[in-house]
Amino acid sequence: MLLLKLLVIPGFLLLISLAGKRWGPSVAGWLSGLPVVVGPILFFLAIEQGLVFAAQAATAALSAMFAMIAFCVTYAQVAQRAGWPWALAVSMLVWATVAVALSLIPPSLTFSVIAAATALLAAPYLFPQVQPIVSGPKPKSDKLLLRMVAGALLTLAVTLLASTVGERWSGLLAVFPVLGSVMAVFSQQTRGPAFTAALLRATATGMYSFAAFCLVLALTLPSLGMTAFALGIAVSVGMLGVTRRLLAKPAPTNRSITSNE
Structure with missing residues (x-):
């Protein structure tokens, strides 16, 4: 089981990173919205802590x-x-502040759906508008390794602490921006802020798939058991076609950033 934790998530992160190298920041960000981190974490929690x-x-x-x-x-x-x-x-301070605030609110699937829907619908209006950027230096392998190691460490930390922090914080920590932070920092260092904004905007767009996956598990895990993961994956993948169309739409903001310097 330990070996699976160390290999599953880094393997997913490797595939996403390679896809991003080939097809650019929008595809990399879009794919990073998939439940490639939270999915395995919830899977291990189901095995070790119960459905x-x-x-x-x-x-x-x-x-x-x-x-x-x-x-x-x-x-x-x-x-x-x-x-x-x-x-x-x-951005980490903002994440921590919001996560703590969420942890203080009584758990409710209705509230979770409203919170997720509000964030998804508002996100396109909050990002700086950027032009697609396809050029720039290629990522180095050490950064790719860092992403993979970070994903493995998060999986270990959350699953090991689950019995201590409880299901609420296990779920919140499973959405800690491991991949997002590494990709954002590296992109800003090598390709500039406009490239980074395009990447993160695509990440937010791709999180419709993430939301679908979590919603399916929350609704069906107690009744369907581990089969719920197969259903969640199918629904999440099905959302890809919908969100792919959203990537082609320009950001609905007033300020345009065309330089990546």
Whole structure:
């Protein structure tokens, strides 16, 4: 089981990163919205802590989309005005603040759906508008390795702490922006703030698939058991076709950023 935890998520992150190298920031961000981190974490929680625990964690993870999208928007906006250390620090502070606030609200699937829907619908209006950027230096392998190691460590941390922090924080921590933070920092360092904003906007768009996955698990895990994961994956993949069309639409904002310097 330990070996699976160390290999499953890094393997998913590797595939996403390679796809991003080939097709650019929009595809990389879009694919990172898939439940490639939270899915395996919830799977291991279901095995080790039980189906009800995992379903409750999925409900918390669904609400944590609000914190994740807040992170993406904050980083994209701050990155237009400051370097990556400030952008990362401010966006992480925003994520932590929102996550703590969510943890204080009584758990409810209805609330989680409302929180996720609000974040998803508002996100396109909150990002800086950027032009598609397809050129720039290729990512280095050490950064790719960092993403994979971070994903493995998060999986270990959440599953090991699940019995201590409970299903609420297990779900919230499962949506900690591991992949988003690494991709954002590296993109800003090498390709500039406009590229980073495009990447994070695509990530927020791709999170419709994430929301569908968590909602299916929250609704069906107690009754369907582990089969719910297959159903969740199918629904999540089905959302890809819908969200892919959203990527082609221009960001509904007034300010345009065309430079990646």
